[in-house]
Amino acid sequence: MLSGVTVSCFVFSYLVVMCMEAARVYLKIPGRNTLLICMLIAGLFAHTIFLVNTLFFSDASNIKLLADWFQWSVVAAWCLTIAYMVLVIRNPANASGLFLIPLILALIGLGTLMRGGTPFVPTSEGLWQVVHGISLLVGTMFICFGVAFGMMYLLQSMRLKSKGRRKKAKLKLPTLEFLQSMNRLSLFATTLALAFGMLSGVALNLQRSGSIDWLSPGILSTVALFVWTLIATVLEISAKSSLGGRRSAYLVIANFVFMLAVLGVVLVSSHGQGNVAQKSTSATESIISEVNS
Amino acid sequence: MHWAMVGWSHHETPVELRERLAFSNDQVFDALQQFKQRFPDSESVLLSTCNRVELYCASQEKKSFPQHEELCRFLTDFHGLQFAELQSKATTLSGEESIHHLFTVAASLDSMIIGEAQILSQVKAAYELACRGESVATNMHRVFQRAALVAKRVANETEIHKKRISVPSVAVSEIATEFFERFEDKKILLIGAGEMGTETLKYLKDFGATKISIINRSLERAKALATEFEAETYPWEKLYSQIMASDMVVSTTGANEPIVTVEEFQKARSAHPARAVLILDLAVPRDFDAEISDVSDTYLYTVDDLQEVCQRNVEARKAEWPKAKKIVQEETKRFLSESSHRGGGSTIRLLREQAEVIKKSELDRLLNKLDSKDLDEATKKELQVAFDRLVNKLLHPPMQSLRENADTHQHASLLDALRRLFQLGESERPK
Numbered sequence: 001m002l003s004g005v006t007v008s009c010f011v012f013s014y015l016v017v018m019c020m021e022a023a024r025v026y027l028k029i030p031g032r033n034t035l036l037i038c039m040l041i042a043g044l045f046a047h048t049i050f051l052v053n054t055l056f057f058s059d060a061s062n063i064k065l066l067a068d069w070f071q072w073s074v075v076a077a078w079c080l081t082i083a084y085m086v087l088v089i090r091n092p093a094n095a096s097g098l099f100l101i102p103l104i105l106a107l108i109g110l111g112t113l114m115r116g117g118t119p120f121v122p123t124s125e126g127l128w129q130v131v132h133g134i135s136l137l138v139g140t141m142f143i144c145f146g147v148a149f150g151m152m153y154l155l156q157s158m159r160l161k162s163k164g165r166r167k168k169a170k171l172k173l174p175t176l177e178f179l180q181s182m183n184r185l186s187l188f189a190t191t192l193a194l195a196f197g198m199l200s201g202v203a204l205n206l207q208r209s210g211s212i213d214w215l216s217p218g219i220l221s222t223v224a225l226f227v228w229t230l231i232a233t234v235l236e237i238s239a240k241s242s243l244g245g246r247r248s249a250y251l252v253i254a255n256f257v258f259m260l261a262v263l264g265v266v267l268v269s270s271h272g273q274g275n276v277a278q279k280s281t282s283a284t285e286s287i288i289s290e291v292n293s
Numbered sequence: 294m295h296w297a298m299v300g301w302s303h304h305e306t307p308v309e310l311r312e313r314l315a316f317s318n319d320q321v322f323d324a325l326q327q328f329k330q331r332f333p334d335s336e337s338v339l340l341s342t343c344n345r346v347e348l349y350c351a352s353q354e355k356k357s358f359p360q361h362e363e364l365c366r367f368l369t370d371f372h373g374l375q376f377a378e379l380q381s382k383a384t385t386l387s388g389e390e391s392i393h394h395l396f397t398v399a400a401s402l403d404s405m406i407i408g409e410a411q412i413l414s415q416v417k418a419a420y421e422l423a424c425r426g427e428s429v430a431t432n433m434h435r436v437f438q439r440a441a442l443v444a445k446r447v448a449n450e451t452e453i454h455k456k457r458i459s460v461p462s463v464a465v466s467e468i469a470t471e472f473f474e475r476f477e478d479k480k481i482l483l484i485g486a487g488e489m490g491t492e493t494l495k496y497l498k499d500f501g502a503t504k505i506s507i508i509n510r511s512l513e514r515a516k517a518l519a520t521e522f523e524a525e526t527y528p529w530e531k532l533y534s535q536i537m538a539s540d541m542v543v544s545t546t547g548a549n550e551p552i553v554t555v556e557e558f559q560k561a562r563s564a565h566p567a568r569a570v571l572i573l574d575l576a577v578p579r580d581f582d583a584e585i586s587d588v589s590d591t592y593l594y595t596v597d598d599l600q601e602v603c604q605r606n607v608e609a610r611k612a613e614w615p616k617a618k619k620i621v622q623e624e625t626k627r628f629l630s631e632s633s634h635r636g637g638g639s640t641i642r643l644l645r646e647q648a649e650v651i652k653k654s655e656l657d658r659l660l661n662k663l664d665s666k667d668l669d670e671a672t673k674k675e676l677q678v679a680f681d682r683l684v685n686k687l688l689h690p691p692m693q694s695l696r697e698n699a700d701t702h703q704h705a706s707l708l709d710a711l712r713r714l715f716q717l718g719e720s721e722r723p724k
Contacts, residue, residue: 160471161586163598176569177474245569245590 005049007074011108013043014081014101021097025170033092040085040097047078069267072137073111077104079141087174095171099148107144114267128207132200136222139193143259146186146252153179153249183248184236190255191233194226221265225258294432294632295355298384298391299364300340300347303405305382313374316341318422324371325428331367332359336433340398340419342412344405347384349395351432361385392436393625399440400447401454402617408453408610413444436628443624450620453613456606460599461489464573465496467602468594469541472571476502482539483507483524484532485546486514489575493543494522506539508532510546533561542572544580555584562588575599633704637695640708643717644691648684656680 020036023029051074084100156173173179201219205212213219232251301314316324321339328337328348335352348368352358359367362376365383369376386394397403399416420437423429429437448454457463473479481502483490486509494505505524508531509515515526527535536542536553546552558581569590574581577596586593656677660668668676691711698704711717 156471157590160592163594175470175474176472181474 003053005046005053007050007108007112010043010047010050011105013039013046014104017043017097018101018105021095021101024095024172036097037088037092040081040088044081044085047081051075051078069114070111073107073114076137076141076144077107077111080104080107080144083145091174093172094174096148096152096174098171099151103144103148128200128204132197132204135193135197135200139190139197140259142186142189142193143252143255146183146190147256149179149182149186150249150252150256153183154246157246157249180248183252186252187229187233187236187248187255191226191229194222194229198223198226217265221262225262228258229255295352295358296388296391296436297350297358297361297364298347298386298394299361299368300345300384301379301382302345302347302384302403305384306379310379310382311344311346313372314346314368314379315343316346320371321419321422322426324368325423325426327371328367329426329428332357335359336430337428338419338423338433338437340416342415345398347398349391349433351436361387389625389629392628393621395436395440396443396621396624399444400617400621401444402447402614402621406458407614408456408458410454413441416440416444435632439624439628443621446624447617447620451613451617453610453617456609458603458606458610459492460575460596460603461493462496463599463602463606464493464543464575464594465500468573468599469500469571472592473540476500478504479540480504480506480538482535482542484542484544484552484580485509485576486511486518487545487547490543490545491518493545493573493575494518494524498522506535508535533557536570537561537564539570542570543575544572545575546580548576548580549578551580551582553581553585555582555588558582558585559588573599633708637704637708640711640717641692641695644688644711644715647715647717648688652680652684
């Protein structure tokens, strides 16, 4: 299906959208919002076609559904783009894209760098593997989502504090209350997703080998990330303000930094990866598997 | 069609005189009835607001149409004022200018605060009052209904109404909305029960605020205001605890020095470290110590900050002025063009009727004369067709000229000439 669609097609569209968002500072373009939404729809369409082709119609490498970093990253980027689309339609005047699109592009870039690498080890513990993989994917997406809103919160907070200089600010951002609610949402959703990821990982390991190697770098760092997000969530729940505070923004940004570190550890330690020759024919076996070493 | 407007507005007339000229609704009704008796062929609408008193008149009849001075005297006499005292400050307009002025007023381009929304409802109310008093007919219906449409067009196609320019409205619509998505669930504290606070509360209510608390040194005044806005009241001693419990604070006391110091604020805040708060300090002198704005998650706006926004909005409205004026100009021309088409239609009808009468009488006379010649029906028919063709050919050039000049300034002159040349009667002569 439309086999000519490549990564560069939608990356180009997203770059144009980002340039249009950035141009808000310098230029007043009539019909900018309509143009921006059209470009975004075009990019998302190409992205979807590419995903469908890659996930369901590609037989080049015998890699199954969501079974390598490339597929994983492109799916995460697609989900973030959908979230951005919802935000743009909700309020096209807000420059949310300046914060979300770089993350989308970074995810696609990361996937492209890892393309052709060793796929995740396929196993036969179907359900737990699916839950584990999808939970970690959702958790990562929400962390990325959170960092964008955390940055927006800090910038908006700075602008509102500086009052007199607001006249120079041409970028419109969502209200502090909305940004705060998004920060909260990302914190809570991340913690929930990581909890599911952790529990399913434990079940997966117990089912497979009857024990868990808690000290392996991949597991240890993932547990640390979960504990951190749990603490951040408890701190966030203790704050009752509608506007939240800068602390919430710092927490979601710290989440992101922590996640980058964990991702680094997982990549270096080849957590969840095996030999390319290790392939399975089971469909569920091809979901991300990180907790098996 | 004849149009006129006379009146006094904030441009030339000081408030002391405007107050004396102002009409209550009952007075407007009485004045219109008197006007109808005095000038039975004229339609009239009287617009009386705090910034203007204007009488709009329209009539088909030139002879009985009142002169500007008569109209001015009518207004001053109603209040028992000396016309001579007010004559120099009066605005008198005729024809296109008066239509243009009405559209300008309705679109809020002639208001003291350009773009304020109240004037359109005042214009509509004046028109409705005139309708009730039956002092308006087709022409006034058309022009006032069009004025409302012009105002709507200006509002939709320009940003002249979008930017608020009073401190309380800017505080709510431009500052508070950068912080909050909605106001229904926000705890809002008003410190002081003054005029500024009351106005701010009105805007907050318009935006949906429901959880309002009021603190004032005089609890009685706070309670009176609380009844009006369905708010809660707290004694002055609860000031800090209420500030800490609120999402937004509006302060408008008349205190000579800050009522909230940075030290006390920080002390109270230590119990609520993560709570962000928006403080709108609308008092002069300020109620909140300026250093409070340095406290984390505390957003303090003073009157100076808000006035800066107001000033920017005034400039933004001015920038929209040419666009709005262009719309008014276009609509005035379109209205007059439509009016002259309507007037033209009746003139053409009169001309054709007159030609038909002449043709018929001449044809009848000829046929009677030729009756002895035993004309057959075919010949009679031929004669009739010849007369018809003659009339049509004679009328074709003037009709064509009218059509070609339908949208030009010459249209009215041509119609006038046509009426005069063919003596079509004075009663429907267009201006």
